[in-house]
């Protein structure tokens with residue numbers, strides 16, 4: 146300890162800058178308290194990954210930033226937090242982001258390149274026009290539910306450096322901009338594409354999501370486009386895309402409620418740079434009595450077709466095709482075949498009702514996913530699995546049995562629906578196995594794995610998230626990453642309680658350690674998480690009954706999609722696990738817990754809970770934070 150304290154600030158800083166993980170930075174500063182009491186040193190330390198408060202990919206305030214700012218329990222680190230923020234990004238609008246405001250109330254705005262307007266008002270736009278250095282502008286992020294106004298951007302050319310613009314609104318009034326590169330509009334009323342006519346001569350990326358987009362005027366879009374997304378689009382006429390000859394990526398979602406020509410056809414043959422085509426839409430919502438023919442250029446590399454009423458004529462060879470996702474019926478309609486695609490690596494066949502023929506599985510494949518939709522016999526019996534295959538996913542709710550001897554040695558990841566609780570022999574080279582059990586196992590069986598000498602010796606990841614629902618387990622020794630679903634064990638008026646113990650087999654539960662020593666990464670999906678209650682998770686069990694270092698908790702229920710996970714790191718600071726540093730790694734919130742034994746608990750530590758809620762709030766129950 147004295148040695149590290151005698152190092153110069155410069156050297157210390159270099160060491161700290163090299164630490165990748167913020168949790169480790171905090172840990173080091175906690176461990177050497179003199180270090181974090183030294184203000185001159187602290188002023189120069191920065192956290193990683195929160196410098197940019199705007200997540201430009203998702204077009205919203207970065208989650209990590211919000212959580213760090215709003216729930217910063219480690220008050221001593223606030224100055225490091227402020228230090229870490231970038232000068233280039235600004236968030237305008239009402240929010241609770243006070244720490245950020247301190248940094249942001251500055252006079253010189255010359256470095257600002259990225260602005261996020263949380264809630265659009267006419268006045269905000271005026272203040273934006275005062276910052277000509279802006280390159281990226283987001284108006285109304287995804288979380289703003291009140292984006293039902295018209296946004297006025299007729300003077301957008303006042304921002305000469307603007308390259309990327311995102312707007313979410315009900316309606317839009319937009320002016321010309323000669324150097325704008327990327328435009329992303331989630332505008333309810335953008336029926337008629339002619340509002341964009343002759344305005345953006347340098348535009349390369351355009352995405353429009355609207356209530357409906359008429360397909361009649363696609364030819365008015367700038368011919369400089371290389372990437373185009375339109376959703377939902379009326380079924381386009383044959384030559385709709387002919388003027389967009391530079392397109393590399395086309396992503397459209399068809400509206401099958403719209404008018405259709407007699408023999409619908411989308412001709413993309415002349416788009417000789419097109420590499421990616423994604424065509425979505427739900428044709429089972431309407432009575433469809435036609436087939437849309439798609440003509441593709443030979444440049445195509447990635448092809449995703451979701452509707453079933455599509456055909457591809459055989460005179461469209463695809464020699465460069467690498468990834469393909471299509472319904473099985475495409476193979477039986479028209480002349481579609483993959484015989485001209487020697488480079489195909491990833492194949493997803495959806496809606497399989499019939500046998501998969503051997504010729505449907507090219508020998509170059511690395512990734513194969515089959516969505517079985519029939520309760521009949523095995524549909525893969527004719528298939529010869531390629532010797533390059535690394536991932537095989539047998540999706541769908543029906544059982545498909547494949548003799549492991551038929552699977553190639555290259556296979557490292559397998560997802561399979563298993564009937565009953567006994568896992569058959571697995572291919573010996575597997576590193577990851579995803580166990581699916583449908584229909585559900587109702588009688589809480591013990592999952593049975595092949596014996597150790599028959600168990601794949603490198604199978605470190607065991608994913609049981611799709612084993613519904615009740616089971617107990619005796620985890621194989623080799624497991625490093627364990628993913629497991631949990632049901633509430635009991636609940637009170639305001640809290641639902643979860644415990645890893647509910648999944649541990651009777652023979653193990655009385656032993657000191659519930660999981661193998663090698664299981665250091667545990668993911669629990671907390672099922673049936675009610676939106677009105679908070680969740681209580683037994684943390685002390687994880688600390689004392691397992692060797693888990695990384696604990697990921699995610700709430701999930703049938704009605705709501707899974708929440709973003711809480712990612713905890715658990716660092717036991719002494720051999721008895723009395724003092725434990727617990728940090729949520731994205732928000733950097735947490736502290737040191739001291740475990741206690743009360744008189745009536747005998748030799749056991751008292752329970753400690755992690756209380757979680759859907760607003761990404763969390764706290765310790767029975768808090769003993771230093």
Ligand SMILES: *[C@@H]1O[C@H](CO)[C@@H](O)[C@H](O)[C@H]1NC(C)=O
Nearest residue numbers: 150152153154183184185186
């Ligand atoms: C802070 O650390 C530097 C170098 O490690 C040292 O010279 C200085 O005296 C320290 N200041 C305090 C207040 O401890």
Ligand SMILES: *[C@@H]1O[C@H](CO)[C@@H](O)[C@H](O)[C@H]1NC(C)=O
Nearest residue numbers: 232233251252253254255256
């Ligand atoms: C702008 O950025 C430059 C280079 O990163 C920096 O030296 C300067 O201090 C910044 N100015 C302001 C006002 O933040």
Ligand SMILES: *[C@@H]1O[C@H](CO)[C@@H](O)[C@H](O)[C@H]1NC(C)=O
Nearest residue numbers: 336337338339340359361362
């Ligand atoms: C779309 O806008 C153009 C130009 O404003 C107009 O001529 C045309 O009639 C409009 N089309 C529809 C279907 O509203």
Ligand SMILES: *[C@@H]1O[C@H](CO)[C@@H](O)[C@H](O)[C@H]1NC(C)=O
Nearest residue numbers: 426427428429430431451452
């Ligand atoms: C398509 O529409 C049908 C009928 O409305 C619906 O049952 C089905 O879930 C939809 N499919 C998808 C993928 O949304």
Ligand SMILES: *[C@@H]1O[C@H](CO)[C@@H](O)[C@H](O)[C@H]1NC(C)=O
Nearest residue numbers: 621622623624661662663664
């Ligand atoms: C546990 O992990 C260590 C280090 O990765 C490895 O050497 C050992 O074989 C593993 N133990 C079991 C039972 O797999």
Ligand SMILES: *[C@@H]1O[C@H](CO)[C@@H](O)[C@H](O)[C@H]1NC(C)=O
Nearest residue numbers: 614632633636672673674675
């Ligand atoms: C889910 O929660 C509801 C209400 O809290 C309860 O009635 C139901 O039994 C729970 N289901 C499961 C599978 O735990």
Ligand SMILES: *[C@@H]1O[C@H](CO)[C@@H](O)[C@H](O)[C@H]1NC(C)=O
Nearest residue numbers: 757758759760761762763764
């Ligand atoms: C979620 O938890 C946090 C921290 O415990 C708390 O501040 C917040 O009010 C809670 N939110 C809800 C909706 O319960």
Ligand SMILES: CC(=O)N[C@H]1CO[C@H](CO)[C@@H](O)[C@@H]1O
Nearest residue numbers: 657689720721722748749750
């Ligand atoms: C109170 C209690 O259960 N303590 C145990 C926690 O785990 C460590 C390591 O397995 C044991 O040494 C303690 O006795």
